[in-house]
Amino acid sequence: MHHSKYSSQRVNHAVPASVIILTLCGILLGPLYTRVQAEETPANALARRLVNMGGVDRGLCAVIGGPSDLPVQIAQCSQLLVHVREPDPDMLVLKKRLAQEAGLGIDRLVIEQGAINKLPYADNLIDLVLVAQADVATLAQLSVPELLRILVPQGTAIIGTTDKISPEQLRQWGRGEKIEDVQTGHADRGSWLRLSKPPLEGVDEWSHWEHGPDNNPVSTDQVIKAPYMTQFLAEPYYIGMPAITTAAGGRTFLAIGNISHHQREWDTLNQLIARNGYNGTILWQQALPDGYLCHRSAFIATADIFYRIDGNACLMLDARTG
Secondary structure: OOOOOOOEEEEOOOOOOEEEEEOOOOOOOOOOOOOOOOOOOOOOHHHHHHHHHHOOOEEEEEEEOOOOOHHHHHHHOOEEEEEEEEOOHHHHHHHHHHHHHOOOOOOOEEEEEOOOOOOOOOOOOEEEEEEEEEOHHHHHHOOHHHHHHHEEEEEEEEEEEOOOOOHHHHHHHHOOOOOOEEEEEOEOOEOEEEEEOOOOOOOOOEOEOOEOOOOOOOOOOOOOOOOOOOOOOOOOOOOOEEEEEEEEOOEEEEEEEEEOOOHHHHHHOOEEEEEEOOOOOEEEEEEOOOOOOOOOOOEEEOOOEEEEEEOOEEEEEEOOOO
16 A cells, blocks of 8 residues: 555554554545556546455445445446445435436445434445545444444445544544554545454354365354344355355355256356355356266365365365456
């Protein structure tokens, strides 16, 4: 990250999440992140920088308030499914009109009105939360615990403020919460805050066909407990047989065989589908070779690498991108 434009201080709190508070200069943020660079214009520069800072290009993005054109630009410069929570009814009408003019349907951009003190998302669901141009009233309604509640583990929230909010006010806003590292900075047009949710403690992984290399199919997970609730519904709703699922690093990896009983399952045959384990977003998908026997110990899932038997060899796939 490039910090040459900013002055900063470090404040430490002995609690388990990481928060970075730096500066927001509107669309003049500078080259903080450079992963998304192509076709950048002054109109969409802020959206592109926010997506880069969030570190995800696909998944669920919640945009809370902010500039009228930001939701459309976020959707256009990424593969994120964007949900807008807008408290201002007049701004709601404008944002819906801009989305319609851009040809973005609800499969890419959903805009709804509502309060922001309690956000309408399940726990551990949202990959990226964006709040731009937050003022004192916005910060009075938002809370760090609520942001941490809705974020997926290791998900990111970025809070941009107006020039009326000082770094000290942001520091006070986050004080006492689950923050272990805080950095603050300032610029001419406000400050911004970037926080990441820590991994959930007690989560177990299912790295092999029968849980682990010892073939004892019993989970040691301490997080998922009764009553069991539906976390998400995501396509494909129907799949072929047999099917093997492994899980690691907050992702699931579904391997589907070559047997189907209905036409609705045909498109899923001989497929390997990796998805976000918290919201169901398909991260990548690959075809398995014809005749591939997936109903065996052919896969090992880890947080970084997905291992798959490939004839007499073993493929090592990037768990995030395939």
